[in-house]
Amino acid sequence: MKYTDQGKKDTRSGYGAAMTELGRSHPNVVALCADLVGSLKIEDFIEENPKRFFQTGIAEANMMGIAAGLTIGGKIPFASTFANFATGRVYDQIRQSIAYSNKNVKICASHAGLTLGEDGATHQILEDIGMMKMLPGMTVINPCDYNQTKAATLAIADYEGPVYLRFGRPKVANFTPVDQKFEIGKAVLLQEGTDVTIIATGHLVWPALIAADNLKKQGISAEVLNLHTIKPLDEAAVLKSVKKTGCVVTAEEHNFLGGLGESIARTLAVQHPTPQEFVATQDTFGESGTADELMDKYGLNNKAIEDAVVRVKNRK
Amino acid sequence: MKYTDQGKKDTRSGYGAAMTELGRSHPNVVALCADLVGSLKIEDFIEENPKRFFQTGIAEANMMGIAAGLTIGGKIPFASTFANFATGRVYDQIRQSIAYSNKNVKICASHAGLTLGEDGATHQILEDIGMMKMLPGMTVINPCDYNQTKAATLAIADYEGPVYLRFGRPKVANFTPVDQKFEIGKAVLLQEGTDVTIIATGHLVWPALIAADNLKKQGISAEVLNLHTIKPLDEAAVLKSVKKTGCVVTAEEHNFLGGLGESIARTLAVQHPTPQEFVATQDTFGESGTADELMDKYGLNNKAIEDAVVRVKNRK
Amino acid sequence: MYSQKIAITFGKFLNQGITMAELDKLQNIVTQTRRDILRMVHDVNSGHPGGSLGCTEFFIALYYEIMNLKDDFDMDGKEEDIFFLSNGHISPVWYSVLARKGYFPVKELETFRKLNSRLQGHPTTHEGLPGIRVSSGSLGQGMSVAIGAALAKKLNGDEHLVYSLHGDGELQEGQNWEAIMYAAGNKVDNIISTVDRNGQQIDGPTEDVLPLGNLKQKFEAFGWDVLEVQDGNNLEAVIKGLNEAKSRTGKGKPVAIILDTVMGHGVDFMMHTHAWHGKAPNDEQLEDALSQNAETLGDY
């Protein structure tokens, strides 16, 4: 494989590291958190910028409203908590005070998906991509590793408008170039191929690369797109690849209902109907377990992607 | 057309009428509302069953929790408010206390979509179908007229499990048979055709029938499915029709992201890739206006369906 | 331009009186505002006259006597006082006041709640209407936003104040209590939040629907400095109350005003009932209502 793991790291630490940098470079960046500072890795930001940090306690709705208010006066608020409490808990607040009001708030959500592990289903949101993508004007980003999460965090600070940035808890392969600039809305072609397109996001990108490697040994040439930005969707990149390969597998740490997979299915249905398979959770809640156990049980790994590729190729 | 409008009525009044009947027939049915009794048309239920009504004031989160609690002790709570405040405002409460807890709560939501009119975007939820369909175990229903809303309300009382029932404010054609039993999860084939399948839900079903009629005059034979239950999706009915017609138009009073249209696109992508067009709002917020003005401006009418049919037929 | 008046009146009060002549002038604006409200909701047969009429004196006091406003509207609102309407359904009163203060043409009031208007059913920034800094309508969110703006002012070293208005029924929304707890705990003492204590909400009197009880006691238990203003439809009393509240800012506590108003004030058949919370008068009722509020500044 042409990518190498530079050493496993958690994506949330990429967020924390970028926040430290933004604290130094962007005087208008402020941070908010709802009693989860340690989990969001923003201790350094707080230590260096105590006055630019707002601890709301366990009150996510209020946090979103305060974030919206802080933009009035020119601040760039990064409001952060667990992904469930950053989306479903406060959907209407985000909708009215941030999205419809077009406020420059960055909603930064850790512990998205199954991989937060042992806490179980109440903390394992698998619907946040779907929720946030439905909000007009919202940008939805799910980077794949530490480096990319850091780059994405830096990038959204300079982008004007509401953003949902989703990342996670487990230590995963860190393989994107350390200095790769993050281009919002631009899919990254990680691997060229001709037989199938694998469109992956977040924690599923690395498994997608492994799958592509394994498939190559079976004589299947897979193209791999890192679709870090789910909205706006890079339709051009998707179409270009799919028109070449003729079939597609989407892979996301999310319910197969409402997420990235359905966005792709919709795009293709309108522009280029194509056989597609979904690597995603199958409309179930999560459960307690280690990150690896859960990804295996719920079919979110390279094996599941490989199987899906074989299925979809047969349907071409 | 083989359907006739028996006289325009609002779907929410179908809900209210059914609640009155349930009040008499089902002693365990209780109703909750968050300061919107008149809008939900449940005055009669309350008058006849004052002890079985719970007024929570403007506190939707608490209402959903109380509804969950009432099931413990055998009650069948119908928790009702405007669709925005019945979904986005309380997503996490529904998720944990109702869906994940598998509580027998009926979430009944009026003023869904654009057609509530003048109140504008803060009240015009176009994302509720998407949100509710992503919840494991949730049944999602969007009936098309007064009669069907009444029938659906009666039906869900006898169904065990969480349900999201979505209806609206404007007076629209009432055309389904007054005595038609409502079968959860079973699409109704309203009109047979061979050239295109129109899958419509809620307020878009009547325009779909009109469109089919108009298309016939142009020599296009459209099949019309009333997909009142968005989840569980009647995949068999969808596939049967689409395999015959070879193309599909979906029509819903909802964002084209995340809703019924994407559910259909996903189903077809996995089982039978097919050209599809979306009649739905195009990722925008709503605005003030009359119901009709809004449906016209946002392209949710028979004309939009007809245009979509022509587009999709050309893509076969 | 609207700021002229401000330039003259700003800083005049703070425990000072207001002349009868000035009061009369303001009273005329109050009456005209009531006419605007009634005509706006009548025209589209929708909207919320009850709360709007009850809060008219508050708005006139705030915009003509209390707030220190810049000449031109910008979103950031730096170096001026800013106001948030949390109970967004009473947009008619706000729109009228904003228009007559010069934020946008008075004529535009006739587009209220119509297609393609900037005057949406509930206030929004989405259409770029000057004077509005956040969307409201879904209740319970405005205090959090106001607190955020107040925190931004502190960060910016801007000593101006943030004002907000809330329905009493609206206080049933839990987010308010998150915000109330936050503001006290973090000494957000550059905010004055007023509660429109009209005792009414959609389904009836608040004390029947879900009792709010003693709001002063509740805010105080949450650490706020609370002022009760008994006659919220007496312009002088409202101005006095707001000035008193102003004098209590900067002392480590957020300031709340419990403003007793009468829903539907100024129109006899609309008063003391929730019936006109969100209902427009018909032609006859409009005529009756307008006859009780004679034209002063000219209808739009």
Added chain:
Amino acid sequence: MYSQKIAITFGKFLNQGITMAELDKLQNIVTQTRRDILRMVHDVNSGHPGGSLGCTEFFIALYYEIMNLKDDFDMDGKEEDIFFLSNGHISPVWYSVLARKGYFPVKELETFRKLNSRLQGHPTTHEGLPGIRVSSGSLGQGMSVAIGAALAKKLNGDEHLVYSLHGDGELQEGQNWEAIMYAAGNKVDNIISTVDRNGQQIDGPTEDVLPLGNLKQKFEAFGWDVLEVQDGNNLEAVIKGLNEAKSRTGKGKPVAIILDTVMGHGVDFMMHTHAWHGKAPNDEQLEDALSQNAETLGDY
């Protein structure tokens, strides 16, 4: 079966004392529960020992002395007292107590937080674990649910009580105040809600993170009957407090107990700090902790 003990002890108190022998027996259960908690979280290197240890006396008092429970668990809980844990993260103490009361095999405690377990990180009905009636974990929702269950009891003419437990930090969630307002306004007087006032939450002491201040005053301002129990880790005091609370039910007001506890109680190095809110001890620390809580009923 667990109900035997109940059959004997139920109705014994209400301003009566408890014998030393009985207290000793319960104290042994308390100690064993602490061991269970520690061993459970250590085994999976995750979970929440701090709050669990602090609430152990409360759980033992509730399940062994206070609640009137039926022999078999059913979801409806008719004709018995029922309990809701709103601060679901302290599941370890609940699981231990439920297991040792006979709701499910004690052995099953070893599956805590493991794949395919009924003992999820946060309590859930989803896996059918007896004793649990609603999922919790996302904070702030439990009081609403408890109120709903209390209303169902009233409708059913069932005079048994509903108990609930809440973290103090958890009270920062606005939904609680919606529920608190509702319960008072609707005279839900068959509920006893206890607040685990340990003064700690994840990011530090509650009064640093977001001050809760005087909780008694807040609940009272919202219309509740409030009882403060100073030593929430003294079994006798907790039993007495709960009995006192019981005697205050049925009088038109919901009843709250502000229970002062020490987070991490029973393990010296875990006490008086938020550090162990959600952190498991390592092998060495476990040994130390267990040595402070000698085996009484036999480890699982």
